[in-house]
Amino acid sequence: MPPITTPKDRLRLALQKSGRLSTDSLDLLKSCGIRVKSPKEKLLLHAENFPIDILFVRDDDIPQLVMDGVCDLGIVGTNVLEEAALERRTNGTAGGYFVERSLDFGGCRLALALPEEKPYAGVKDLQGLRIATSYPQLTRRYLDEQKIKAEVVYLSGSVEIAPRLGLADVICDLVASGSTLEANKLRAVETIFKSTAVLLRNARELAAEKSHALEILLRRLDGVQKAADTKYIMLHAPKASLDQIKKLLPGSENPTILPLAGDDTKVALHAVCSEAVFWETMESLKKAGASSILVLPIEKMML
Ligand code: PRT
Ligand code: ZN
16 A cells, blocks of 8 residues: 655644544634534545645544654644653654644543542552553653552553452543542542643644645634633723723733713723733722723634
8 A cells, every 4th residue: 555645735634533622623723714514524624715634533543643744733632642652662663743732622631540448648559559541651651750660551441440340459540520530439649641632743844835834824823822811801990090900901011091972080991911801800900990891702813
C-alpha cells in the first residue's frame, strides 16, 4: 500500500470521532468560521469554506497520526498525547510534533485513587501495591519519580471497578467531577497529571498554501479564545464617582464615556474587560454608584 500523504494545499486535522472532545472540537471549528457538513458519517470530510480536511478517528490514534505526518494537526487531550509520547520514547520511535495551542475544554486530571476505607498517609503507602490504569506510561513515570515500586496493570476501560473485582488495590484514572470515584467508593489521593485538550501539530515545515491556511486558522482560534475570556460591560455612572468606577473595571483600558439624555449628573460607560467580570465586581460597581450594569459576551475579536 502506498504511504498516505496529505495534500499539498489542504491542511489535514484529526478529530475524535465520538466522545468527550468531539462536540467541543467541532464547535471550535465552527466558531472559527469553518463549515463542516454532516460530520461523523464519513471518515474524511472536506470543509466547505476553508482549505482543511477533517479525519474522524478514536482519540488514541490522534498522536500517532500527527507524529507520523499523516495529519498536520490534531485535537487531543494531553493525557493521551503524553502517554503516546512516553511509549514512543520507550520504543525509540519518537516523532516530531509540538503543541500549537492549549484549548479551554477537555480539562481533567489523572489521579491515583483507592477504596475509601483504605488508610493513606502518603505516596509511600503505594509501595508493593497493584495499580490498574489505562495510562501505564504516565503511572510508571510518576512511581519512578517517587521511587515507589508497585505493579502496574493495564486495563483499557472500566478501571474504576478493578478494586471491587480484586484486580488491583489502587487505580490511576481520569477524574473530572469526581462522581465516578464517589459512586465506586473510591477517593483520589494523588494527582499525577493535569490534562486539557490541545491543538497538536506535526513539526515538519508546511508547504506555502498550508502554512498560510494555518496562520489564518490560528489567528481565528486566538480570536475565539480571547473573546471567551473577554466581556463587554455597559453601565451608568455618576460623574462624581467615574474615576472610582473606572478603577474597578477588570483589565480594561480607556472606556468610552457617553452623555446620558436627560441627566447631566450621570454618563454611560462602555468598556471591554479582558478579565472575568464576577458578581463581586458588579456588586462593587453598584456600591460605587453605578447602575444599569450590563455584561455582554463577545463573539469574536481581532486586535
Ligand atoms: O472512543 P475513543 O477512544 O475516541 O474515546 P475514549 O472513550 O477513549 O475517550 P473519552 O471520549 O471518554 O475521553 C476523551 C478525552 O476527554 C480524554 O482523553 C480526556 O482528555 C478528556 N476527558 C475529560 C475525560 C474526562 N474529562 C473524563 N471525565 N476523559 C474521560 N473521563 C472519564 C474517566 O475516565 C472516568 O471514567 O469520566 C469518568 C470520570 O468522570 P467524573 O466526572 O465522574 O469524575
Ligand atoms: Zn480513547
